[in-house]
Amino acid sequence: MGTELKQRILSALVLAAIVIYATWMGGFPFRVVAALITILVYYEWSTITRLGERDFTGHAFAWLIIGLVAGNILFGDDSMSIPLMGGGVITAALLTLLRRSGTWWLPGGIVYAGLSGISLVAIRGDNQAGLVATLFVFAVVWSTDIFAYFVGRAIGGPKLAPRISPGKTWSGAIGGTIAGIIAASALAGVAFSQFAIWTAAIALVLSIASQIGDLFESFIKRRFGVKDSSRLIPGHGGVMDRVDGLVFACFAAFLLTLAHAALTGHVDESVAAFLFGL
Structure with a gap:
């Protein structure tokens, strides 16, 4: 090694x-x-x-x-x-x-x-539901990221966005999304002892948002000719390099909650309640 x-x-x-x-x-x-x-x-x-x-x-x-x-x-x-x-x-x-x-x-x-x-x-x-919601987002993002890499390498095929990130493929994106949905749905099922289509659908949206976030950071770095966002993390580059997908997934969860609250009039609705349909 x-x-x-x-x-x-x-x-x-x-x-x-x-x-x-x-x-x-x-x-x-x-x-x-x-x-x-x-x-x-x-x-x-x-x-x-x-x-x-x-x-x-x-x-x-x-x-x-x-x-x-x-x-x-x-x-x-x-x-x-x-x-x-x-x-x-x-x-x-x-x-x-x-x-x-x-x-x-x-x-x-x-x-x-x-x-x-x-x-x-x-x-x-500040509660247990919030802990599960955060772990849910982590499960989506981390599973998407890991399996997109390995599935993309194993299957290959057409590039997802060759001008922005030449290494990413459609097969990896689809494999990562499926993995993200399975991991997050499994976590929600363990936490609430039931499977909900709503939660799986939210996991799908967050997985897609995560991959968009990854591509967005790649676009910025390519636009300015930068390899890593910084050297703050030994061996990994910068914080943005590690949280790009997480950031967009969190954006999506938060903004969808605000939109849902505005449409339904549930002004005090938490992100956890939205994610799990509580």
């Missing part, structure tokens, strides 16, 4: 242990992880897109908003996170429109990083 592979395995085990422990504990430990992801994702996004070079003032403003969102995740009122982020995005968009140095990567970075932490906290919540 090579040194680089050993480094990758060790880093993966350490990261998995931290994330699973924080998820199990919930509360403040999980919020620390969510806040760190918010900060590190924006750091990597801004580094890849060179926001500091292109728009120093806007970049400084974005850091202020990300800091406020991360602080609110840790110590504030969850109901204020979206207004904080939304106000920052609107202001950043106006800065982009009014200034020559403005770039749409600025408001995009606030949304991508801010919603990463906000959606994670919303899914985890």
Whole structure:
């Protein structure tokens, strides 16, 4: 076993242990992880897109908003996170429109990083259902990622998005999606002693969202000629390289819950209740 592979395995085990422990504990430990992801994702996004070079003032403003969102995740009122982020995005968009140095990567970075932490906290919540919901999302994303790789290598075939990520195939995408649905449905079945078509359908949506997230990050890195989002994680690159699929799956779960709550009038509906039809 090579040194680089050993480094990758060790880093993966350490990261998995931290994330699973924080998820199990919930509360403040999980919020620390969510806040760190918010900060590190924006750091990597801004580094890849060179926001500091292109728009120093806007970049400084974005850091202020990300800091406020991360602080609110840790110590504030969850109901204020979206207004904080939304106000920052609107202001950043106006800065982009009014200034020559403005770039749409600025408001995009606030949304991508801010919603990463906000959606994670919303899914985890403070109860047992939130724990199962978070593990459900993990099961979808991790199973999709692992089986997409192995099925794609074993079967091959037409490329999924050759201009963005030449290594990905349609066979891998379909195999990963099937695996994600099976793993997540099995977890939900164990937790609630029943199988629901609704839950399987949600797993399908989250699996697709996860793969879109992976492709989206690949597009950004290719657009700016970057191999890894950073070197923060030994043997793995950056945080965005590890959470790209998870971020989009969390986005999907959170935003679908908000849309469902708005349509049904269930304003206090939790993400867990939406995912499992509770």
